[in-house]
Amino acid sequence: MFSSWLNEHETLSVLIVEDSQTQANQLRYLLEKHGFAVQQALHGKEAMALLEQSDPHLVISDILMPEMDGYALCHAIRQHPRHRDLPVVLLTSLSSARDILLALECKADHFITKPYNESYLLSRMASILETMRQRLSGLLPEHTESDIFFQGEWFHINTDRQRILDLLMATYEAMVLRNDELITTQHELSELNGQLQLAVAEANDAHQQSQQILAELSARDRAIRQTNEELRLVHGIESLVNQSRDPGALCQLVCDRLNQSTLFGIIGGVHIRLLNEHERNTGQLANHHCQPCFSVRHLQLLAGPIASECEPGSTPAGRMVIPLLAQLQPIGLLCAQTRIGLQLDPQQRELLESLGRQIGMALENIRLFEETRVLSLHDPLTGLANRRHLEIAYSNLQARTSRSQQPFGLILLDIDHFKRFNDTYGHPEGDQLLIRVAEQLRQCLRSTDLAVRFGGEEFMLLVADSQTEQLFALADRIRQLLQQDLAITASFGLACYQPDETLSQMTERADEALYRAKHAGRNRVMLAQGEAIR
Known part of the structure; x- marks a missing residue:
């Protein structure tokens, strides 16, 4: 590109005038890469000082600089006797018509607009150097002068036509280049806009999908939370019912827990209906309204609204019936009012049916x-207390007497000639006689007293709050009733509690009295040794 000049001059020299060190270094790098010798100045005054000492082939100057701007520098160069024909290129981002007129007025040779690329810069320099060669050869027209009035200012243009054309062409090329850049940028923006629209559409799709996924996750989270709450409720009830030993308290606990909860669609009215022995054996319920519910072995849901026959006056609602099963057989029903139209999923049904089985088993x-x-505490034949029960009751009465000094006594009785009765009528009749005697004893005692089958045809009565007189009167009344109602006789021995006396000791004293009653002719009451009616 610069071969003709390089043949005549060993090196083409360029003076760069630029107050921005970064831009100056960038321009210097491009020029030196193509064989130019480069000098640098920070402003116009420094450039003029360098021109006094050197003769560069070309000046490239920024316009906006401190001390002396590019226009002033160009004027100063045109006034310098040695450098008045030195080509001056103004390097700037300015591109208004006033800028062009100012450049013409100061006789600048060319404009190069910022930002510039390497090929454009080098093509402009080649054009400038060719113009300079023609000027030195005398091939360019002479100077022309003209005055231009623009936007309230006069501009005096005194330069040759080629310089004017070069400057205008440089400006035109800069505008064309800028227009090409704008068109390229527009295409790039259009492509970017298309990509952006596509990205926005994809983002919208992704947002909708994420919203849908989020909604599904939220629904799953709510379902999991509800399931966890239902599991905690059921497991909490199961844990408590396994600790209870009172059926009434157990049923009340279950009803309270379910009534206080809003889970499983239950809105209240929870109650438990337990079957009695007859209903369990026959399968026929006393309340015919419950019969359809009893006939099933699985949870029943009635959508409603229906009124509850078990709770008259209640607001119509849906109904849930859970069978309480033990060994796969119903022993009761758990009923509750629910939201109208309630539907339960299989897991909820299994949880509630499992709860019904757990309650039923408990x-x-x-x-x-x-x-x-x-x-374990009663005689299987007569239903009276056995010896184990007697020991417990005796310990309780003994402790009570130690605290309150309340007396108690013991009556030991034996049916007279019971062996003869068994031999005559048989053992089954003997058993029936024992059962009737037991019933007679129960009728004669208070709730605080205890009747015990002591062994064979022998019975014992533990009588609370009684002294010798009361014990004797009770024993004699029983003796008379047995003779009158059952046509049998019995012998009685009785003893009153003495401090710190054991059951064995007290029984031994009563048994000794019974022995004496037998030997005295039977059918009588005898006191233990040392005791008397006062």
Whole structure:
């Protein structure tokens, strides 16, 4: 590009006048890369000082600088006798018509607008150097002068036409370049806008999908939370019912917990209906309204609204019925009012049916425990207390007497000639006689007293709050009733409690009295040794 000049001059030199060190270094790098020798000045005054000492082939100057701007520098160069024909290129971001007129007025040779690329800069310099060669060869027209009035200012243009054309062409090329850049930028922006619209559409789709996923996750979270609350409720009830030994308290606890909760769609009216022995055996309920519910073995939901026959006056609602099962057999029903149209998922149904089985088993265990307890403390034939029960009751009375000094006594009785009765009528009749005697004893005692089958045809009565007189009167009344109602006789021995006396000791004293009653002719009451009616 610069070969013709390089043949005539070993090196083309350029003076850069730029107050921005960064931009000056960038321009210097581009020029030196293509073989130019470069000098630098920070402003116009420093540039003029360098021109006194050197003769560069070209000056590239910024316009806006301290001390002396680019226009003033160009004027100063045109006034310098040695450098008046030195090409001056104004490097600036300015591009108004006034800027062009000012450049023409100061006889600048060219405009290069910022920002610039390497190829554009080098093509402009080649054009400038060619113009300079023609000027030095005398091939360019002479100077022309003209005055231009623009926006309230006069501009005196005194330069050759080629310089004017070069400057105008440089300005035109700069505008064309800028327009190309704008078109390129517009295409890039259009593509970016399309990409942005596509990204926005994708973002909207992603947002909608994320919102949908978030809604699904929220619904799952609510379902999991509700399931956890239902599990805690059911497991809490199951834990408590397994600790209870009172069926009434157990049922009340379950009803309270479910009534206080809003889970499983329950709105209140929770109650438990337990079956009695006859209903369990026959499958027929006394309340016919419950019969349809009893016939099922699984949870029932009635959408409603229906009125509850079990709770007259209640607001119509949906109804839930949970069978209470023990060994797969119903022992009761748990009923509750629910929201109208309630639907339960399979997991909720299984939870509630499991609760029904757990409650049913707990109630059955309580019943069996009570039966076992009663059997362990009572005689299986007569239903009277056995010796274990006697020991417990004796300890309680003994402790009570130690605290309150309240007396108590013991009556030991034996049916006269019972062996003869068994031999005559048989053992089954003998058993029936024992049962009737037991019933007679129960009728004669208070709730604070205890009747015990002591062994065979022998019975014992533990009588609270009684002294010798009361014990004797009670024993004699029983003796007369047995003779009158059952046509049998019995012998009685009685003893009153003495301090710190054991059951064995007290029984031994009563038994000794009974022995004496037998030997005295039977059918009588005898006191223990040392005791007398006062």
